[in-house]
Amino acid sequence: MTMTRLAAFGILISLALATAAAPNAPQAFKLDNGLTLIVQEDHRAPVVVSQLWYKTGASYEHAGITGISHLLEHMMFKGTANHGPGEFSRLIAREGGRENAFTGRDYTAYFQRLEKSRLGVALELEADRMQHLRLDGAELEKERQVVLEERRLRTEDNPRALTSEGFYATAFQTGPYRHPIIGWQQDIEAISIDDLRAWYQRWYAPDNAVLVIAGDVDTAAIRELVDHHFGAIPATTTPPAAIRKEVPQRGAKRLLVAAPARLPYLLLGYKSPSLNTAAEPWEAYALTVLAGVLDGDDSSRLARELVRGSEIAAGAGASYSLYQRLDSLLVLSATPASNIGVPMLEQALRDQVARLRDTPVSERELARIKTQVIAGNVYERDSIFYQAMQLGMLETVGLGWQRRDEFVAGISAVTAAQVQTVAQKYLRPEHATVAILEPQSMQGSTHGK
Amino acid sequence: MANKHRSRGWVILTSCLWLLSTTALALPTIEHWQTAHGARVLFVAARELPMVDFSVVFDAGSARDGAQPGVARFTNALLMEGAGGLDSDRIAERLSELGARVSTWSQRDMAGLDARSLNDSEGLEAVTSLVSLILQRPDFPPQAVARVRKQMLTALENDEQSPGSRGSKAFYRQLYDKHPYGSPPGGTPETLKGLQRGDLEVFHARHYSAGNAVISIVGDLSRSDAEVLAEKLASALPAGKAVPKLARVAEESIARHLHIPHPSSQAHVLLGQRGMRRGDPDYFPLYVGNHILGGNGLNSLISGEVREKRGLAYSAYSYFLPMRAAGPFLLGLQTRQGQEKEAIEVLRKTLQNFVRNGPDETALEEAKQNLIGGFALRVDSNKKILGYLRMIGFYDLPLDYLTRFSQNIRELSVEKIRDAFQRRIHPEHLLQVVVGPAGDEQRKQP
Structure with a gap:
């Protein structure tokens, strides 16, 4: 690496988004064509992970084309003007790499893990399929069947997943989080090659993409390498996504799902802001702590009181997504213990929620959660993939990767009063959605076609 | 940049190994001892994270x-x-x-x-x-x-x-x-x-x-x-002694067809036979052969035939699960009701061809490149290294298992893999389990 080449690079890459210089602090850059590059150096092992994130996903979709982001993700492996179907995977494998992709509500991402000297091939291939994807009708028909099989495997034949899908479709009335990421079956069946072309044209553009590279790399060398592969892609200005907002919920909602199963299952959710939509960031951190009070580890309330103490639940959990583009759901889920009915389980969960509204959490509980968060912050550094995930997710949901380092401080500052405040504000009975899986006999006729 | 991955506990070998001649290969140094009470210990120092x-x-x-x-x-x-x-x-x-x-x-x-x-x-x-x-x-x-x-x-x-x-x-x-x-x-x-x-x-x-x-x-x-x-x-564990040896798994075939009715939209198909144990002399030819056959995701033959060519399944794979005694060799897929007969046929044919002919030369080269070139990914976190220590310690594998991993793969040939598969895998005597709605074709099966 010579200074001359660095200087030349400085001209090509116009804007440094941040210049945090501390070792291990990520650095971000923006190419002239709008591509955001985030580099996280981590020299523990001679490996690198590359993740290319596009700001599109299930929450960008509308009725009729649900699942198109995910279907396009599958088609991204079907070749370009320069490479045949399946060649991407084969070339990466030949470099010793492992690769795949994932689609979420707010993003679609493609990743490769490689020995550090092999990164160039991955970048070359990603740049190629950002511009030159070949969407072929015959390939689509085969891949459509693959995705339908995926949907059967993950959702249709899994009574809890089926319940969860109905739960989100019920909790959200107008907002896009009501759609399953994989899409409704009929939409998967109906999406045309032209629909896919339009989706690809609209979202797969440098200014709508975030490239995260983490591992045993040199930031300056990465800037050069990325510019070499992506720099020539013409600049784009992706129009902002239209968001259909969720209408305010007027009253509690209830859904019964009848499916062949052996065990009941219950979901209880409350609309809550994410860090992106919260009026004040502390609200989102307080909701994170609240979820931790219920289900952080084995000492949390659901495990201690419902699974062990009263033995009402065979298993119980709570979740909250801090990093989302739109409003989130705080969700409690549980399976009743063998001799317990669903109404009793539901009452127990509601009592837990009421207690969060009525009584401040104890200082000891709060301290435990903060300790776990601080420890977790060390533990997660054992995986460079996870580190890259965090950066890509923060960037694509609109928060910006810099917010990553605010997490520990954000959680540490949460008070018991704040947890109670968000419980009172968001965990309101009239904003609840309940979904209950009512097991049907597993004998006899089949469901699905 | 080779000086950047400084870490105590890692030996950085400047390698003259084929395929990695230009890069440094990092291997954890495994230390090994017994406690006073006879527990075996494997240790790798990794000083980067507290x-x-x-x-x-x-x-x-x-x-x-x-x-x-x-x-x-x-x-x-x-x-x-x-x-x-x-x-x-x-x-x-x-x-x-x-x-x-x-x-x-x-x-x-x-x-x-x-x-x-x-x-x-x-x-x-x-x-x-x-x-x-x-x-x-x-x-x-x-x-x-x-x-x-x-x-x-x-x-x-x-x-x-x-x-x-x-x-x-x-x-x-x-x-x-x-x-x-x-x-x-x-x-x-x-x-x-x-x-x-x-x-x-x-x-x-x-x-x-x-x-x-x-x-x-x-x-x-x-x-x-x-x-x-x-x-x-x-120290406070009873000294005890090792439990008696686990019974050997005989290499007999269990060629049987079983259908389990289930109200699902897909049929889940499992085919297989008794496979190999940890430390099996055929481990590497079987492992690498299977990598080509069904162990390397979408690049494998099975996935190519079942998913890429025919769109019959989302997931189609094969694997050996080596255990103390011979663990299973297993092929599997899930496909919508009515297609299972076709899918099973494709699965069986793919295996038959592979056993008869072995991998082709290019496929073997590419598998070697994948496994050797990607070796660093196997040991790039404390959690993964811990997994290897546990496996090496529990199954009494040689302490240089990781050091010799790439060499063991490099030495393989098409003939060695074909020979191992022909001796060990018997496509005509597979156990077949199908779970799913009862279709006509299943009722006819023995």
Whole structure:
């Protein structure tokens, strides 16, 4: 690496988004064509992970084309003007790499893990399929069947997943989080090659993409390498996504799902802001702590009181997504213990929620959660993939990767009063959605076609 | 940049190995010793992050259930439910306050516990004391025994509503018949109801002994600190002796077709036979051959034929699961009702061709490039290294297993792989399990 080449690079890459210089602090850059590059150096092992994130996903979709982001993700492996179907995977494998992709509500991402000297091939291939994807009708028909099989495997034949899908479709009335990421079956069946072309044209553009590279790399060398592969892609200005907002919920909602199963299952959710939509960031951190009070580890309330103490639940959990583009759901889920009915389980969960509204959490509980968060912050550094995930997710949901380092401080500052405040504000009975899986006999006729 | 991955505990070998001639190959240095009470210890120092991962495993998996299916898992599940007079709430709280993560688990061969802790000295010491208590002096509180039994019964119900779980369970039961691997690790409703607290105590006393333990440690510790940690974990375990050798798995074929009706939209297909054990002399030809056949995701032959060419399944694969005794060789897929006959035929044909002809030269080259060129990815985190230590220690593999991994693969040829598959794999004698709605074609099958 010579200074001359660095200087030349400085001209090509116009804007440094941040210049945090501390070792291990990520650095971000923006190419002239709008591509955001985030580099996280981590020299523990001679490996690198590359993740290319596009700001599109299930929450960008509308009725009729649900699942198109995910279907396009599958088609991204079907070749370009320069490479045949399946060649991407084969070339990466030949470099010793492992690769795949994932689609979420707010993003679609493609990743490769490689020995550090092999990164160039991955970048070359990603740049190629950002511009030159070949969407072929015959390939689509085969891949459509693959995705339908995926949907059967993950959702249709899994009574809890089926319940969860109905739960989100019920909790959200107008907002896009009501759609399953994989899409409704009929939409998967109906999406045309032209629909896919339009989706690809609209979202797969440098200014709508975030490239995260983490591992045993040199930031300056990465800037050069990325510019070499992506720099020539013409600049784009992706129009902002239209968001259909969720209408305010007027009253509690209830859904019964009848499916062949052996065990009941219950979901209880409350609309809550994410860090992106919260009026004040502390609200989102307080909701994170609240979820931790219920289900952080084995000492949390659901495990201690419902699974062990009263033995009402065979298993119980709570979740909250801090990093989302739109409003989130705080969700409690549980399976009743063998001799317990669903109404009793539901009452127990509601009592837990009421207690969060009525009584401040104890200082000891709060301290435990903060300790776990601080420890977790060390533990997660054992995986460079996870580190890259965090950066890509923060960037694509609109928060910006810099917010990553605010997490520990954000959680540490949460008070018991704040947890109670968000419980009172968001965990309101009239904003609840309940979904209950009512097991049907597993004998006899089949469901699905 | 080679000087950038500075790390104590890693030997950076400037390698003149084929395929890696221009890069540095980093291998963890494994240290190995026995505690005073005879527990085997494997240790890799990783000084970059202020944390320690360790695991303690025993030859105490369901292969040791004997006439009491489920007893191994039941015992393991009780470890954190009360120990040395501390109840489960207290144990969970202490671990939480220390920022530690501890989980117990059990499979067919192994049962034990994984722990992760920050390495600030007081914290790690407290975690170690707590873990020793959990391993050495579980109380098996009667109420917890009753509750865990109910939870295990619920887990069995959960298995029953999943076509994948039902298929896998039936597959092992058919494939291994009376061999301990045929026994379901989660037990059966009848056996779980029959197991008493005393049975768990007896199982624990017999199997959770120092002589039967493998301790693996990866993290920010010196060798002497690691020795102290291991002594503390092992010292109060009964010295005990290693359990008797597990019965061999005979190389007989279990060619049988089984259909299990299930109200699902897909049929889950499992084909297979008895495979190989850890340390098998044919391990590398079979492992690499399978990588080409069905072990390398979308690049594998099976996925190519089933998914890429025909769109018959989302997931289609094959694998060997090497265990103490011969674990299974298994091919699987899920496809919508009515297509299973075609999919099974494709699966069988692909295997037949592979066994008859072996891999083609290019496929073998590419597999070698993938496995050798990607070796660094296998050991790029403390958690992954810990997994290797556990495997090497528990299965008595050579300590230079990782060092020799690439060389063992490099030496393979098309002939060696074909020869191993022809001797070991018998496509005409496979066990076939299908879970799903009853179609016409299944009724006709024997």
